[in-house]
Amino acid sequence: MSALIATRPSPAERLADLAVQALIDEADLSPKPGLVDRRGSGAHSDLHLGLMHASAQSLWPAFAAMADAARAEGEVSQALRETLGRLGRDGEAEMLRVTAGVNTHRGAIWALGLLSASATLEPGAAADEIAMTAAALARLEDPAAPRNPDSHGARVCRRYGVLGAREQAQHGFPAVIEHGLPQLNASRRAGAGEQNARLDALLAIMSQLTDTCVLHRAGLEGLERMQQGARTVLAAGGAASLAGRRQLRALDHAMLALNASPGGAADLLAATLFLDRLAPAAPAPIGSN
Numbered sequence: 523m524s525a526l527i528a529t530r531p532s533p534a535e536r537l538a539d540l541a542v543q544a545l546i547d548e549a550d551l552s553p554k555p556g557l558v559d560r561r562g563s564g565a566h567s568d569l570h571l572g573l574m575h576a577s578a579q580s581l582w583p584a585f586a587a588m589a590d591a592a593r594a595e596g597e598v599s600q601a602l603r604e605t606l607g608r609l610g611r612d613g614e615a616e617m618l619r620v621t622a623g624v625n626t627h628r629g630a631i632w633a634l635g636l637l638s639a640s641a642t643l644e645p646g647a648a649a650d651e652i653a654m655t656a657a658a659l660a661r662l663e664d665p666a667a668p669r670n671p672d673s674h675g676a677r678v679c680r681r682y683g684v685l686g687a688r689e690q691a692q693h694g695f696p697a698v699i700e701h702g703l704p705q706l707n708a709s710r711r712a713g714a715g716e717q718n719a720r721l722d723a724l725l726a727i728m729s730q731l732t733d734t735c736v737l738h739r740a741g742l743e744g745l746e747r748m749q750q751g752a753r754t755v756l757a758a759g760g761a762a763s764l765a766g767r768r769q770l771r772a773l774d775h776a777m778l779a780l781n782a783s784p785g786g787a788a789d790l791l792a793a794t795l796f797l798d799r800l801a802p803a804a805p806a807p808i809g810s811n
């Protein structure tokens with residue numbers, strides 16, 4: 523007689539579960555300006571929600587392998603950086619196979635891969651400590667990484683002199699630690715409701731990120747419109763308020779008119795949700811709102 527044995531997920535499997543869930547939660551969150559969500563494809567002709575879900579699921583083995591590699595190595599090291607680079611590239615190849623060549627989650631593999639590895643090295647650590655360990659990994663050079671001077675990110679960083687996905691990680695994910703997570707928790711405390719709090723976290727990230735996806739499609743005008751528009755929604759009361767919702771609709775229309783989509787901010791929202799689940803903030807003291 524064969525017995526069904528329920529096995530507990532390993533720590534690496536649990537991290538991969540959290541990373542994939544963060545990507546699915548980001549994709550499902552609606553209404554996001556210019557991005558794929560439950561309403562439709564936003565400013566994209568080659569993406570849809572089902573593809574974002576399939577892409578997220580395809581990355582589970584890569585995230586689990588990156589966490590496992592970190593467990594085996596046990597510390598930040600050149601060898602671990604090189605292994606993560608190889609696993610990240612394998613993950614990208616699998617994503618492109620599943621999406622028939624569409625880049626759905628390149629930036630997310632980079633951010634969540636580094637964070638999955640660093641969360642393994644720092645079990646039980648706070649979000650900012652996990653981000654700083656990820657930064658130490660990102661600052662190590664990977665000699666095997668093919669430099670692509672023609673990637674959208676590389677092109678606009680050169681053209682406009684801005685920092686992109688690489689530097690965001692090397693600096694310890696300031697968009698997540700200083701903007702996404704604090705806004706998520708502040709909106710929750712203000713009673714915004716979970717979906718509105720997540721939208722506010724995305725807007726906080728958009729309000730200051732040099733998102734190379736937006737720069738690539740819509741130049742500095744698009745970037746300025748995104749950052750200013752996101753600030754306006756938050757200043758009007760955020761996604762939970764009527765005035766904020768009106769501004770959010772206006773921002774969505776503006777992003778669609780510019781054919782712009784903040785894919786980098788979306789990836790960093792997923793990183794925010796991942797760290798939030800892993801290292802939840804302590805409840806604020808009574809009377810601190």
Ligand SMILES: CC(C)(COP(=O)(O)OP(=O)(O)OC[C@H]1O[C@@H](n2cnc3c(N)ncnc32)[C@H](O[C@H]2O[C@H](COP(=O)(O)OP(=O)(O)OP(=O)(O)O)[C@@H](O)[C@H]2O)[C@@H]1O)[C@@H](O)C(=O)NCCC(=O)NCCS
Pocket residue numbers: 566606607608610611625626627628629630631632633634635636664667670673674675676685686687688690731732733734735738739785786787789790
């Ligand atoms: C270091 C890498 C991240 C490579 O970076 P690079 O800047 O050279 O490359 P890009 O190919 O442009 O990818 C960067 C992606 O990062 C996201 N992003 C953008 N701005 C930021 C930012 N300021 N901070 C953080 N993250 C940011 C963004 O990803 C999302 O957008 C993707 C869609 O982009 P794109 O293809 O441009 O899309 P479209 O506009 O739709 O194209 P068209 O229709 O116009 O043709 C989507 O995938 C989102 O994820 C950027 O795309 C890193 O990837 C790397 O070196 N990898 C090697 C493996 C490795 O070492 N891994 C380490 C362990 S994980």
Ligand SMILES: Nc1ncnc2[nH]cnc12
Pocket residue numbers: 548549556557558559564566569574626627630783784785786788789
């Ligand atoms: N929801 C989304 N729409 C478009 N591009 C994305 N990249 C990551 N998440 C995305």
